[in-house]
Amino acid sequence: MSTPLDAPAYPLRAFDVVTRRVEDVSSHFRRITFSGAALERFGVPGPTKDLRIKLLIPAAGQPLRRFGGPAGQLHHGWYQDWLRTDEPGRGFIRSYTVRAIRTAAQGPEIDIDFVLHSAGEGTSVTDGHSTADGHSGPGSEWAAGAAIGMDAVIIGPDVTAITGATAPGETGIRWEPRGTAHVLLVGDETAVPAISSILETLPANISGHAFLEVPDPEDFQSISTPSSVLITWLARATTDSPRGALLEAAVRSTMVPAGSTTAPVRNTNGRDTNGGDAYGGDTYAWVAAEAATVKALRRYLVDEAGLDPKRSEFRAYWSLGKAGSGANGTPIGLEAKGRQLSRTATAPPD
Secondary structure (H helix, E strand, O other): OOOOOOOOOOOEEEEEEEEEEEEEOOOOEEEEEEEOHHHHHEOOOOOOOOOEEEEEEOOOOOOOOOOOOOOOEOOOOHHHHHHOOOOOOOOEEEEEEEEEEEEEOOEEEEEEEEEOOEHHHOEEEEOOEEEOOOOOOHHHHHHHOOOOOOEEEEEEEEHHHOOOOOOHHHHOOOOOOOOOOEEEEEEOHHHHHHHHHHHHHOOOOOEEEEEEEEOOHHHOOOOOOOOOOEEEEEEHHHHOOOOOHHHHHHHHHHOOOOOOOOOOOEOOOOOEOOOOOOOOOOOEEEEEEEHHHHHHHHHHHHHHOOOOHHHOEEEEEEOOOEEOOOOOOEEHHHHHOOOOOOOOOOOOOO
C-alpha cells in the first residue's frame, strides 16, 4: 500500500528494542524494561497517562519478524499488511500500557508491567489475554520467559509525527477528563499500570476515588499522586470473591444514585466513600477490566447513578475465555490452533 507524498506523517511507528531488565514486582506482576536507540522518537507530548502500545510477539520456534519501512515507518494499512503475513511466522500482537518512560545513561527506556499466570485461580491473564483452563497465552508465556538481551518490537507513538491535529486516541491515549475536578478510576489487575500512571500525573485540584482489584494483597503497590484521589486496593483472595465483584461493590457504595436511602460506606479514615465529593453527572469515570465487569459497571453508572456516558471511558481490556484484546477476542480453542486473528479484521487490537 503506497502513501501519498503529501499525506501527514502517520503517528505510529514500529520500534526495535531490547529487553534490558526483568523484575518481579509481585507474584502476579512482572516489570520488563525495554531500551534502544529507536526510542529517541517514542512518546507523546506531555504525560503518558494511559498510553497503550502494542507488542509484537513471535510464534513459538519462529524468529521475531519486523515490519514497516526502513526505520519502522507505518501507515494506515499496517495492520492489514501484518494480517497478510503467512502463519506461523506472523506471530501475535498484544496491547499493553506504558508504566514509565525515562532517559537513562544508556538511552531512553520504557517499563511495561505484565500480569502473569495465576495457577491458583485457574486462569491466566495478561493485559488483553485470558484463558479459562490454566493455559497461558502468548503474551504471558513471552513475559514469563523474558530474559535480558531478548529482542522485541513495540508499536507506539512517534512523537516527531504528532501534531496539534492528532487526536489522542490515535496515539493510544484514552484518558480525557475534559476539565472535571472529580474522577472515578476503576480497574482490575490488567488496568493497574494505566491507573497508576494516570494517578501519578493528576494535579492537586483533582479529587475522587480509585479502586484497583488484584488477585492477592501481595499485589498492592505504592502509588504516589499529587491529587486528593483516595486509592483503595481490593484483593480477591481475602474474600474469595469472583472477578469483578469487589469492584462492583465498591463502585455501588461510592456512586450512590440521587435520592437513594443507601448509607455511604465509611472509609478507614472515617470519611464517606462518596466523601462529600460532588459525584454525579459531572464526574469523569475511567473504567477498564474484564468485559463482563465493564458492562455491568457501565450499566450501573449510566442507568442508575446518572453518569454521563459521553464524559467517561469504558474499556474492556480482556474477555474471560477469549484471546486477544478487548471484548471481541477469539475463543481460546481457536487461539490454541494458531488462528487467533481474523484476516477480515479492519483495525488493530485496541
